[in-house]
Amino acid sequence: MSQFTQAAEEHPFAPYVRILGKGKSGSRSLQRNEAAEAFSMILRGEVEAVQLGAFLMLLRVKEETGDELAGFVDACRQQMVQPPADLQADLDWSSYAGKKHQHPWYLLSLLLISGAGYRVLVHGSDGHTAGRLYTEQAMRELGLPVASDWQQAATQIEQQQLSYLPLRAFCPALHELILLRPLLGLRSPVNTLTRLLNPLTAPASLQSVFHPAYSALHQRADTLLGQANAGVFKGESGEIEVRPHADTQFYRLHDGHIDEHTLPRVLTGRAVPVEQPAVAPLLAMWRGSAADAYGLNAVLATTAAALMVLEPDWGMPACVAAAQDMWAARDRERLD
Numbered sequence: 001m002s003q004f005t006q007a008a009e010e011h012p013f014a015p016y017v018r019i020l021g022k023g024k025s026g027s028r029s030l031q032r033n034e035a036a037e038a039f040s041m042i043l044r045g046e047v048e049a050v051q052l053g054a055f056l057m058l059l060r061v062k063e064e065t066g067d068e069l070a071g072f073v074d075a076c077r078q079q080m081v082q083p084p085a086d087l088q089a090d091l092d093w094s095s096y097a098g099k100k101h102q103h104p105w106y107l108l109s110l111l112l113i114s115g116a117g118y119r120v121l122v123h124g125s126d127g128h129t130a131g132r133l134y135t136e137q138a139m140r141e142l143g144l145p146v147a148s149d150w151q152q153a154a155t156q157i158e159q160q161q162l163s164y165l166p167l168r169a170f171c172p173a174l175h176e177l178i179l180l181r182p183l184l185g186l187r188s189p190v191n192t193l194t195r196l197l198n199p200l201t202a203p204a205s206l207q208s209v210f211h212p213a214y215s216a217l218h219q220r221a222d223t224l225l226g227q228a229n230a231g232v233f234k235g236e237s238g239e240i241e242v243r244p245h246a247d248t249q250f251y252r253l254h255d256g257h258i259d260e261h262t263l264p265r266v267l268t269g270r271a272v273p274v275e276q277p278a279v280a281p282l283l284a285m286w287r288g289s290a291a292d293a294y295g296l297n298a299v300l301a302t303t304a305a306a307l308m309v310l311e312p313d314w315g316m317p318a319c320v321a322a323a324q325d326m327w328a329a330r331d332r333e334r335l336d
C-alpha cells in the first residue's frame with residue numbers, strides 16, 4: 001500500500017464527511033443546501049474515492065433524511081443533461097429495481113396509461129443486480145420506445161405518449177454511483193434518490209420501495225421538492241407493480257396533503273415465482289391468446305394506482321373502474 005502524503009490543506013469535501021461522521025454527539029444530518037453542494041461535488045468528480053465511499057456509507061448507517069434527499073435531487077437536476085424546455089410529461093415513472101420473481105406486468109400498465117393519452121416518461125438503470133430483467137431490455141424486446149437522449153425521448157412522447165430514457169443518458173455520473181452497489185455490498189441513498197428524480201418535474205409521480213418504512217421518507221422529500229401529486233408503495237421486486245396476492249398500502253401526496261389507501265388483495269394464497277421473468281407472457285395476454293390471473297390483476301391494480309395520482313379527484317373506485325375499461329378497450333395491435 002502506498003503511503004499517504006500529508007496534504008497542504010483540507011480537501012473541500014472533507015467538511016461534509018466530518019458532519020456525518022463526527023461521533024454520536026458531534027455528527028448531524030446535512031441541511032438541504034449542504035446536501036445539494038456535497039452531491040454536486042460528487043457528480044462533478046471533485047471528490048476522492050475514499051471520500052465517496054465514506055460519505056455514502058455514513059449516510060447508509062445514519063439513514064438519509066428527507067432534507068438530504070431533496071438536496072441530492074436538487075444537485076442531480078442541476079448537473080444532469082438538461083431536457084428541451086418544451087418537453088413535458090404527465091407522469092414520471094421510475095424503474096430501477098428490475099424483475100426477479102414475476103414477469104414485468106407493469107409494462108402493460110404503461111401501455112394502458114399512455115394509450116389513454118397521458119404522457120409518461122420512464123427512467124431507470126440496469127445491470128447493478130445480477131439475475132434480474134430490467135425495463136430497458138424488456139421494452140426493447142416488446143418494441144416499445146427506448147430513447148438514447150432527450151431529443152429522441154421528446155419525439156417518442158409526442159408520437160407515442162411514452163418513452164424510456166436510461167439514467168446513463170441524462171445523468172451518467174449518477175448511473176456510475178448506482179453501479180457501486182456490488183462493490184460496497186449495500187444499497188446507498190442513491191437507490192432512493194433516483195426514484196425521486198422526476199427529471200421533467202411531471203405533476204404526477206409514481207415510486208416503489210422495497211421497505212414500507214421508506215414511504216414516509218419519499219413523501220417528505222416529495223413535499224420539500226414541491227411535487228404536486230405522488231404515490232408510493234411497496235411494489236413487486238421493488239418495481240412499480242401492485243402485488244395481487246397482498247394488501248398494498250398506497251401512500252399518496254396530493255397538493256401538500258398526505259393520505260393512505262389500501263389496494264386489497266384479489267388473489268388468495270402465495271404468488272408462485274416464475275422460473276425466469278420474460279416478456280412473452282405479456283404479449284400473449286395483451287393479444288388475448290392466453291390468460292393469466294396474476295398478470296391481469298397486477299396490470300389493473302397498477303393502472304388504478306397510476307390514475308390515483310393522475311386524476312386525484314376521481315377516488316379509488318372510479319380509478320379501478322377506469323383501469324378495467326382501459327383494458328377492455330386496449331389496442332391489441334400495439335404490440336406486434
